[in-house]
Amino acid sequence: MNHIGKAMLEQKDETMKAKLERIAQQQNLKVTDAEFAEFLDSVDELSHFRKMFKYPKMSDLPKVDLNLVDAESDAIYLCGNSLGLQPKDxxxxxxxxxxxxxxxxxxxxxxxxxxxxxxxxxxxxxxxxxxxxxxxxxxxxxxxxxxxxxxxxxxxxxxxxxxxxxxxxxxxxxxxxxxxxxxxxxxxxxxxxxxxxxxxxxxxxxxxxxxxxxxxxxxxxxxxxxxxxxxxxxxxxxxxxxxxxxxxxxxxxxxxxxxxxxxxxxxxxxxxxxxxxxxxxxxxxxxxxxxxxxxxxxxxxxxxxxxxxxxxxxxxxxxxxxxxxxxxxxxxxxxEKTSMQMLRQKSKLLTAYLEYLVNYYFGKMSTVLKNPIYCEVITPQDPEQRGCQLSLKFSANFSDVYDQLQKRGVVCDMRFPDVLRITPVHIYNSFNDVRRFTESLIDSFEQLSSGEQQ
CATH class of the missing domain: 3.40.640.10 (Type I PLP-dependent aspartate aminotransferase-like (Major domain))
Structure with a gap:
């Protein structure tokens, strides 16, 4: 069993939020620390599958603003619910x-x-x-x-x-x-x-x-x-x-x-x-x-x-x-090199990590950023009632949020009337992808709240 699987099985009655906080505390970290994403990726025994896919670069994306990103870094691809990445073979x-x-x-x-x-x-x-x-x-x-x-x-x-x-x-x-x-x-x-x-x-x-x-x-x-x-x-x-x-x-x-x-x-x-x-x-x-x-x-x-x-x-x-x-x-x-059980264990933790960061920084009751824009997760909180995807609604115009994310190299999708779908996929996405998405959304909210649409 991999390290993530062991962490998931410990104290089964925990909420996913409590589980993330416990794992972070065991490493003397906070869930919101960048080092925590790095730690989770380091113990993820499924992480090598990412190398089996063609992962797009920032420079590959049609609407990215190369003044805001490193052209040769990986795009933030969170859209496997719409189109999965291409296997290299x-x-x-x-x-x-x-x-x-x-x-x-x-x-x-x-x-x-x-x-x-x-x-x-x-x-x-x-x-x-x-x-x-x-x-x-x-x-x-x-x-x-x-x-x-x-x-x-x-x-x-x-x-x-x-x-x-x-x-x-x-x-x-x-x-x-x-x-x-x-x-x-x-x-x-x-x-x-x-x-x-x-x-x-x-x-x-x-x-x-x-x-x-x-x-x-x-x-x-x-x-x-x-x-x-x-x-x-x-x-x-x-x-x-x-x-x-x-x-x-x-x-x-x-x-x-x-x-x-x-x-x-x-x-x-x-x-x-x-x-x-x-x-x-x-x-x-x-x-x-x-x-x-x-x-x-x-x-x-x-x-x-x-x-x-x-x-x-x-x-x-x-x-x-x-x-x-x-x-x-x-x-x-x-x-064939893994199992749905192992993928599911990672998926629950990966999506919970996304949910934790979204609620921490962008929830309606959050005071962390002091930004008037907030968002709501409409996907069930119960990990047994969801898969990889989280659907987000925003207090700002969701298409404006989407445009800002695209400029920062985030690949997700929007569905009318008012939802962005964010999907970290278990088989090739990393915890660092989720952290980078969160940083891009922080920057996007700051841009939108300033009223200076680029």
Whole structure:
């Protein structure tokens, strides 16, 4: 077990704030000391993974002010919730397949069945690790398409599907809302609604981690409640896969889908993955058929009679794109060197460290900076109800804050109407990244409060 893991397991009943203060005190430091970030990085046994990614420099960023930063220093990249960094091995994997396509020794079309990664089976090379990351059996997942297409195939893009079948989304789709003056849904409210209305609900569909607030929903409890009422229960795991621990098979989730370009670092437009519980293989055959969903052994016989394999691969529509599999392989090989348990331990401490510094310097009740601008964390305080991301609201115009951060080399993103999403990712971000972000936000607030927009 690594040092961070040991620190997390000591005194389990501690709040994350108390845990950080205890660790700092043991080193004769304060949580706000720069040396504390350096210490945490020095004992982080996952820190070497950062070197396996291409980390952008300040000079790479389009809106950075080079008068404010060192051009050759690392950017402050806290946007893995939107686009994960590129693994360094991606180019090698892609080049190998391009080379196989181009050169005579591969005999062109024979690349489908030859080489280290035959194109016709390229998606099979990423099934094991993808299944492990989400707690699924290999037979329960398939790598295909993009996320929204897969949600259509699994019955989503809900409003579109409801209209397509001749119904009014205003009448047929229920969107739960938080209580007044709250930002996140309460688990008890979700369970109460399903329990009281489940007999009239066909499909329960939630995001595993909510994109705007960063709330990590109680997937097993919501799934069990929905299924007890006879509902189909599905999950959009775009912001959950690779971010938080998942156990889809054990939780008896009916179906799920997620993308690979966020925490799975497979590049913009990267392949999506679908999960269908093995209990549903007979009950819910594919609604739309594609030739690649035919069993492999007799696919090329072209009998015009569909023969599905008894697994999730039956949902595949067409040939997997080998060049999009390559970035996924490069990323998953990094994940194979650790575990979601270790990543989660670091993530809890890393995000708590961000939360501590944000509240210390920028909280509404903070008097440290004596700056009229403040911010609020709308992501749940409970570390069990969040992943890597913290969502921040500001008393100043959030787009002005965003502009100032960009000038200082911070890469995050903003979501309307009024949130900045700050996401230190466990597999490549450091505690020093969080400290540097805090310093940049201090400078940004000072600039904004002075009224001198550069």
């Amino acid at each position: 991606v180019q090698e994997y892609i080049s190998e397949e391009l080379d196989k396509w181009a050169k005579m020794y591969a005999r062109g079309v024979h690349g489908h069945t030859n080489g280290k990664m035959p194109w016709a089976k390229c998606d099979e090379f990423v099934l094991d690790t993808n299944a492990s990351l989400v707690g699924a059996k290999k037979c329960e997942i398939a790598v295909m398409n993009s996320l929204t297409i897969n949600l259509h195939l699994l019955m989503y893009a809900v409003h579109s599907q409801v209209r397509f079948h001749g119904f009014d989304p205003e009448e047929c789709v229920v969107v739960l809302q938080p209580r007044q003056n709250e930002h996140c849904l309460r688990t008890e409210d979700i369970l109460d609604y399903i329990s009281q209305n489940g007999q009239s609900i066909a499909l329960v569909l939630f995001s595993g981690v909510q994109y705007y607030t960063g709330q990590y929903f109680d997937i097993p409890s919501i799934t069990a409640c929905g299924k007890a009422q006879g509902c189909i229960v599905g999950w959009d795991l775009a912001h959950a896969a690779g971010n938080v621990p998942l156990n889809l098979h054990e939780w008896k989730v009916d179906f799920a889908a997620w993308c690979s370009y966020k925490y799975l670092n497979s590049g913009c437009g990267g392949l999506s993955i679908v999960f269908i519980h093995e209990n549903n293989f007979d009950s819910y055959p594919p609604a739309l058929w594609g030739w690649w969903g035919h069993e492999a052994e007799s696919r090329m016989e072209m009998t015009n009679e569909m023969k599905f394999p008894h697994d999730c691969s039956a949902y595949r529509i067409s040939h997997p794109p080998a060049l999009l599999v390559c970035p996924m392989i490069a990323s998953l090989k990094i994940y």
